[in-house]
Amino acid sequence: MIIAKSLNKIYKNGTLENHVLKDIDVEIQKGEFVAIIGKSGAGKSTLLYQLSLLDHPSSGEIIIDDVAIQKLSSTERTFFRLTNLGYVFQDYALLPELTAAENIMVPLLMQGYSRSKAHSNALKALMDVDLAGKDNSLPSQLSGGEKQRVAIARAIAHSPKILFADEPTANLDSKTSETVLDTFKKLHKDGQTIVMITHESDYAKKAQRIITIDDGKIVKRGKK
Amino acid sequence: MNSFRVGLFLAIRQIRRNNFWTTLLIVFIMTLTFLNLVFVTGILVGLVEGSSYAYRTQYSGDVLISDLPEKSFIQHSSTLLSMVSQFPEVEAYTSRYLAPAVIEANYRNLVRPSDVPDQVSAMITGIDPSHEDQVTRLSTLVIEGEYLNPTDEGYVLIGSDLLKQYSRGPGTGEGTLENVAVGDRVRILLGNFQKEVRVKGIVKSKIQEVSMRVYFVDSELRKLLGRNDYNVDEIALKLYPGQSPQKVVQALTNQEQDKNALIRDWEQSQGTFFTDIKTTFTMLGNSIGAVALAVAAITIFIVIFINAVTRKKFIGILKGIGISGAAIEISYVMQSFFYALVGSTIGTTILYGFLEPFFRKNPINFPFSDGILSAPWEGTVVRVLVLLLTTLVAGYLPARMIVKKNTLDSILGR
Numbered sequence: 190m191i192i193a194k195s196l197n198k199i200y201k202n203g204t205l206e207n208h209v210l211k212d213i214d215v216e217i218q219k220g221e222f223v224a225i226i227g228k229s230g231a232g233k234s235t236l237l238y239q240l241s242l243l244d245h246p247s248s249g250e251i252i253i254d255d256v257a258i259q260k261l262s263s264t265e266r267t268f269f270r271l272t273n274l275g276y277v278f279q280d281y282a283l284l285p286e287l288t289a290a291e292n293i294m295v296p297l298l299m300q301g302y303s304r305s306k307a308h309s310n311a312l313k314a315l316m317d318v319d320l321a322g323k324d325n326s327l328p329s330q331l332s333g334g335e336k337q338r339v340a341i342a343r344a345i346a347h348s349p350k351i352l353f354a355d356e357p358t359a360n361l362d363s364k365t366s367e368t369v370l371d372t373f374k375k376l377h378k379d380g381q382t383i384v385m386i387t388h389e390s391d392y393a394k395k396a397q398r399i400i401t402i403d404d405g406k407i408v409k410r411g412k413k
Numbered sequence: 414m415n416s417f418r419v420g421l422f423l424a425i426r427q428i429r430r431n432n433f434w435t436t437l438l439i440v441f442i443m444t445l446t447f448l449n450l451v452f453v454t455g456i457l458v459g460l461v462e463g464s465s466y467a468y469r470t471q472y473s474g475d476v477l478i479s480d481l482p483e484k485s486f487i488q489h490s491s492t493l494l495s496m497v498s499q500f501p502e503v504e505a506y507t508s509r510y511l512a513p514a515v516i517e518a519n520y521r522n523l524v525r526p527s528d529v530p531d532q533v534s535a536m537i538t539g540i541d542p543s544h545e546d547q548v549t550r551l552s553t554l555v556i557e558g559e560y561l562n563p564t565d566e567g568y569v570l571i572g573s574d575l576l577k578q579y580s581r582g583p584g585t586g587e588g589t590l591e592n593v594a595v596g597d598r599v600r601i602l603l604g605n606f607q608k609e610v611r612v613k614g615i616v617k618s619k620i621q622e623v624s625m626r627v628y629f630v631d632s633e634l635r636k637l638l639g640r641n642d643y644n645v646d647e648i649a650l651k652l653y654p655g656q657s658p659q660k661v662v663q664a665l666t667n668q669e670q671d672k673n674a675l676i677r678d679w680e681q682s683q684g685t686f687f688t689d690i691k692t693t694f695t696m697l698g699n700s701i702g703a704v705a706l707a708v709a710a711i712t713i714f715i716v717i718f719i720n721a722v723t724r725k726k727f728i729g730i731l732k733g734i735g736i737s738g739a740a741i742e743i744s745y746v747m748q749s750f751f752y753a754l755v756g757s758t759i760g761t762t763i764l765y766g767f768l769e770p771f772f773r774k775n776p777i778n779f780p781f782s783d784g785i786l787s788a789p790w791e792g793t794v795v796r797v798l799v800l801l802l803t804t805l806v807a808g809y810l811p812a813r814m815i816v817k818k819n820t821l822d823s824i825l826g827r
């Protein structure tokens with residue numbers, strides 16, 4: 190489903206060059222739950238940004254579901270992200286002036302869903318992350334774990350092909366992290382493709398497959 | 414289309430959940446800007462319009478008929494008068510005899526030949542008191558003493574600008590009479606003969622055509638002038654509300670009355686002077702308004718810019734999850750549009766609900782005019798549109814600047 194071939198990412202800062210991703214090849218199958226682990230600064234986030242179309246690699250190819258990403262225009266990339274991908278960020282990234290349900294509705298409305306369809310989808314997504322009844326709460330009225338689950342609900346409400354998550358539990362205590370990870374597991378069981386970065390190898394074990402990165406290279410791929 | 418929906422969705426919620434006081438402050442600024450836009454021009458133009466209005470209501474009426482330049486009276490005045498009295502548009506009319514004369518005040522105290530006589534030249538005006546009052550409400554301009562009765566003989570009303578104690582400011586003190594009050598006698602020197610009359614009342618107006626005249630009852634002046642043909646020098650017509658002065662002028666011209674007299678509507682009779690200063694003042698007001706507009710544009714720009722900069726991360730996230738830049742820009746443009754719309758709505762309400770009626774009731778006392786606030790609807794609509802347009806641009810630019818930033822950089826706060 191995702192095929193990345195010899196990805197390179199080089200940050201240029203004046204004359205300084207920082208070669209962060211070095212000839213990375215990855216393949217992720219439909220329905221897989223993949224965890225990416227590695228030391229801080231190894232290049233995990235950088236890889237995720239390339240795979241999830243938030244950034245442009247310096248060289249290499251990414252193909253998602255037979256679509257060659259580098260051929261897309263900027264507007265097409267935005268539309269591709271909207272319709273095919275879902276994102277969970279480390280710090281929840283909910284709009285503070287929108288309620289839980291409204292946060293989930295925004296991308297749905299952008300895709301042309303009717304108001305009522307978007308609303309019912311939002312409620313259903315909240316149910317999937319065990320937050321039924323919190324639809325009218327503002328982010329400021331939710332706990333960290335609840336916020337992150339609203340963010341997950343927003344990411345999955347339109348049934349994306351792939352769900353990307355960059356350290357979704359980094360800001361949460363271990364107990365709350367468990368509930369978030371359980372949510373991911375449940376989604377995976379329902380067939381959701383998930384690519385998740387994590388620091389904790391314990392959490393990585395919830396995944397189906399672990400990719401370990403060090404210094405911009407994949408040093409280990411395979412089953413847990 | 415979806416961008417528009419999402420933009421609206423975001424804008425409404427941002428406005429609704431925005432800090433109440435911030436919103437209030439922005440709306441307040443917009444209201445002030447709008448008022449500034451209409452107020453300065455409105456007062457400047459109102460100054461001229463107040464004067465023009467007084468000219469029309471106190472002197473010219475809606476149509477003013479006067480001597481042709483080469484003639485010394487309106488020919489066939491009686492025919493013309495009976496004609497206008499038949500016009501259905503005419504509510505009231507008044508005719509005036511005019512004669513230049515010299516008024517003398519201190520003639521009784523002149524003892525030595527070296528004593529300077531206290532004299533002014535003025536236009537002696539013969540009026541039918543009740544007809545004149547119907548057209549110009551002259552009786553209401555009498556600030557001291559009493560208005561003329563049709564039977565009065567040997568009594569006059571004297572214009573305030575002929576009297577020193579009412580003269581307005583330095584400079585106009587020249588050519589006025591000293592120590593003349595109600596009940597005093599003055600002497601009128603008219604051609605070869607002279608007549609002693611008593612001042613019955615004093616007429617005050619900021620229109621010189623009214624305040625620099627001396628008023629007789631017409632029958633008496635007719636005798637003095639020997640106008641046995643009843644030919645007059647000025648006829649002022651007051652029309653029923655809503656009637657067109659131009660139409661009446663046209664009707665009289667069609668009857669070839671323009672051969673006997675100069676027939677003009679109130680606007681033409683004022684000459685180009687008023688329209689000239691009005692144009693100047695409008696330009697002046699508009700340039701001051703343009704400054705106000707620039708300030709408003711900058712204010713909105715800064716407000717939206719700060720708002721967008723502090724929300725840069727959220728803007729990045731929205732773009733990251735696939736919301737189009739247009740939708741985000743629209744959300745900001747709609748917010749500034751909202752502020753401008755609310756501001757100008759409140760401003761318009763204050764303008765027509767309070768300011769305009771207030772200045773109509775309590776005109777500003779300028780030396781040459783009672784200034785009102787001139788705020789014609791068309792002008793206000795144009796200003797509202799200009800304000801809305803300016804704020805749209807002022808809201809769009811900063812939003813665009815932030816939306817243009819790299820998505821990932823915005824999300825990561827770089």
Ligand SMILES: Nc1ncnc2c1ncn2[C@@H]1O[C@H](COP(=O)(O)OP(=O)(O)OP(=O)(O)O)[C@@H](O)[C@H]1O
Pocket residue numbers: 200201202207209227228229230231232233234235236
């Ligand atoms: N914009 C940038 N310019 C220059 N160097 C960058 C930039 N972004 C990241 N890097 C560098 O790339 C390397 C990889 O960063 P990345 O964020 O991918 O690491 P990571 O594995 O996600 O680490 P962490 O676990 O701390 O999140 C780091 O050395 C970092 O300094």
Ligand SMILES: [Mg+2]
Pocket residue numbers: 233234235
């Ligand atoms: Mg990282």
